[in-house]
Amino acid sequence: MKPKYLFLIIFLSGSILSLAQKKETAYKFHSINSLSLLNGENEVSAGLQSVNGFQKKNLFVGLGVGLDYYIYRSVPLFGDVRYEFGKNKNKLFVYADAGINFQWVEDPNVGGPIFIWDGFNTTRDFDNGIYTDAGFGYIVGMKKGGGLVLSFGHTLKSLKSTETYQDWRTQEWLTDIYRYKLNRIAVKVGWRF
Amino acid sequence: MRIRSFSALLASLIALLFVFNSCVKDKCTRRYVYWEPVYRTKDEVRGNIKNNSPREIQRPGKIYIRGNYIFLNEIDRGIHIIDNSNKSAPRNIAFIDIPGNLDIAVKGNILYADLYTDMVAIDITNPLQTIVKKFTENIFPERYYGNGFSQNPSMIIQDWVRRDTIVQTDCGGNGGLFSGLFGGLKEADVFMSNPLAQSGNSTAAGGGSPFGVGGSMARFTIVNNYLYAVSESALNVVSIVNGADPTFSNKVQIGWGIETIYPFNNRLFIGSNTGMFVYDISTPTNPVKLSNFTHATSCDPVIADNNHAFVTLRSGNACRGFTDQLDVLDITNLSSPTLVKTYLMKNPHGLSKDGNTLIICDGADGLKFYNASDVRNLSLQKHITGLNTYDVITFNGWALVVAKDGLYQYDYSSLNNINLISKMSVKN
Numbered sequence A: 001m002k003p004k005y006l007f008l009i010i011f012l013s014g015s016i017l018s019l020a021q022k023k024e025t026a027y028k029f030h031s032i033n034s035l036s037l038l039n040g041e042n043e044v045s046a047g048l049q050s051v052n053g054f055q056k057k058n059l060f061v062g063l064g065v066g067l068d069y070y071i072y073r074s075v076p077l078f079g080d081v082r083y084e085f086g087k088n089k090n091k092l093f094v095y096a097d098a099g100i101n102f103q104w105v106e107d108p109n110v111g112g113p114i115f116i117w118d119g120f121n122t123t124r125d126f127d128n129g130i131y132t133d134a135g136f137g138y139i140v141g142m143k144k145g146g147g148l149v150l151s152f153g154h155t156l157k158s159l160k161s162t163e164t165y166q167d168w169r170t171q172e173w174l175t176d177i178y179r180y181k182l183n184r185i186a187v188k189v190g191w192r193f
Numbered sequence B: 001m002r003i004r005s006f007s008a009l010l011a012s013l014i015a016l017l018f019v020f021n022s023c024v025k026d027k028c029t030r031r032y033v034y035w036e037p038v039y040r041t042k043d044e045v046r047g048n049i050k051n052n053s054p055r056e057i058q059r060p061g062k063i064y065i066r067g068n069y070i071f072l073n074e075i076d077r078g079i080h081i082i083d084n085s086n087k088s089a090p091r092n093i094a095f096i097d098i099p100g101n102l103d104i105a106v107k108g109n110i111l112y113a114d115l116y117t118d119m120v121a122i123d124i125t126n127p128l129q130t131i132v133k134k135f136t137e138n139i140f141p142e143r144y145y146g147n148g149f150s151q152n153p154s155m156i157i158q159d160w161v162r163r164d165t166i167v168q169t170d171c172g173g174n175g176g177l178f179s180g181l182f183g184g185l186k187e188a189d190v191f192m193s194n195p196l197a198q199s200g201n202s203t204a205a206g207g208g209s210p211f212g213v214g215g216s217m218a219r220f221t222i223v224n225n226y227l228y229a230v231s232e233s234a235l236n237v238v239s240i241v242n243g244a245d246p247t248f249s250n251k252v253q254i255g256w257g258i259e260t261i262y263p264f265n266n267r268l269f270i271g272s273n274t275g276m277f278v279y280d281i282s283t284p285t286n287p288v289k290l291s292n293f294t295h296a297t298s299c300d301p302v303i304a305d306n307n308h309a310f311v312t313l314r315s316g317n318a319c320r321g322f323t324d325q326l327d328v329l330d331i332t333n334l335s336s337p338t339l340v341k342t343y344l345m346k347n348p349h350g351l352s353k354d355g356n357t358l359i360i361c362d363g364a365d366g367l368k369f370y371n372a373s374d375v376r377n378l379s380l381q382k383h384i385t386g387l388n389t390y391d392v393i394t395f396n397g398w399a400l401v402v403a404k405d406g407l408y409q410y411d412y413s414s415l416n417n418i419n420l421i422s423k424m425s426v427k428n
Helices: A003-020 B003-023 B042-047
Strands: A028-040 A044-056 A059-068 A074-085 A091-103 A122-127 A129-141 A147-166 A173-192 B027-041 B060-066 B069-074 B078-083 B091-097 B104-107 B110-115 B118-123 B131-136 B155-168 B220-223 B226-230 B234-239 B247-253 B258-264 B267-272 B275-280 B288-294 B302-304 B308-313 B325-330 B338-344 B351-354 B357-361 B367-371 B379-384 B389-395 B398-403 B406-411 B419-425
Touching (some): A028 A059, A147 B003, B060 B104, B060 B389, B104 B220, B226 B258, B258 B302, B267 B302, B357 B389
Antiparallel strands (some): A028 A044, A028 A173, A044 A059, A074 A091, A129 A147, B110 B118, B220 B226, B258 B267, B308 B325, B351 B357, B398 B406, B406 B419
16 A cells, blocks of 8 residues: 555544544543654654554553655654653653654655666665654643644654666676665654544 | 743754754665776786686677687686587687786787787687787777776786675765765775766776676777777777787777777778778778768677678667667668668677678577578578577588577578587576
């Protein structure tokens, strides 16, 4: 399934589930949708995330999906764990995410060495990597469990690409392998409902 | 929390985002292949040009037949000596180490071979005991450079060692920092398979690389007492009046993308990326251009008979062209050759003509035998598939074919019954 459809399905499912929830239960469903600002060594970029899951008391466990535009566009799919401190409406929390970073690179030649050679047969393919995120945040609670969510953390995404080309002297096919480990600081602002 | 307080918190976090930015680093690596030269002194290399132990054939190039022996160029390495007295069972009996060797030519008992920038004359009277007669230096000066790699001029590259390495590389991004390639290796120390990895350098002709261009589709030819050798852009004339003492005579600039040379009737037919040139060598030391026939950018071996020239054009990486065909040209008026007909092919390489039989090496499409009695209506008589053919030599119904996986010998004395006599495999 294409990453963009995956993102859409999870986001819509989360929204629908949240709206359908009428009754107070021990496990409360939440959907946290945020916009992130990503700053790394090579770029300032942005992203979107939707984390959907269930909370019991101060512990939240859910599944998230995002759009990450840092250098190479990708769609992280990850598990999310959060722990809130205190019983007030406004709370500090810590979070940790881990999962797969699905590649959805717009142009295989963006970013890395551009390989152009007349009459040359080359291909460049991207492969998925891992995604991690961890940090702390603050929730400004509103009615019915909703609220503004602000967080700050460190996030890592990785990707791999292979570039296959024909050595114009030897005529043999060779493959260069590129590995990317991209570390960013992320500030997210969003809404929980 | 009030909106004002929330906004202040958000602004603070964004400020922290940029403060802590320097704490995070992107790590990007690249794994690639490069070739490391193995240098020897000139004396060491020259001292080793003799019959050494036979080697497996890996990258066959130009072939030359003399009596019962086949001299087969191993591109950029030297010459295999093959005892072909029993065509059904040819024997690889020796190897003459000649680093940088791309082509060979033989007259009488003397074999001429290039050794990077120099030429070596070898007495092959007794193929089992070859003797170096002379080194003629600096015939091909452009061979020092290739693909941005400059050889150490005081040494000769004996061999190349393939290595894999991992280095830091640019991660990309709008404000990308270039982490540097090679991780300590200097560009000039090694040869990159990916030519663009040698940033900034344009390609150049010839060697100085693990495997040179050339081999089978002749860059050397001998007419009477002169050896004519084409480089990327020039025609070199070497006098072999005294066979064992070749001397440089003349160099004529003839264009660019020069690839092949073929002699016929006191003329030289020279194939290039862009066309075929015809040179008159009535005065052997002073080739004079008679005409040229242009075509689309392509690789271009050519042969000729009294009335026609046969030119194969092929596409491919090194050729930078998109055409695969055979052009038949009318050369009755050598000052103005004209196209008679074009025949589409798959990826044609070398070719040969024996009487009315035209034999074409059509790359992965195999070997094709045509009845060429009517050049306007070539008739395919036999198509041998299953081999990736490169070049062919023919002699009285016998064809010696250089293919990707071996050296094939065919008896085509009867086109209705072409037989495979033998195959010497090539190590892949």
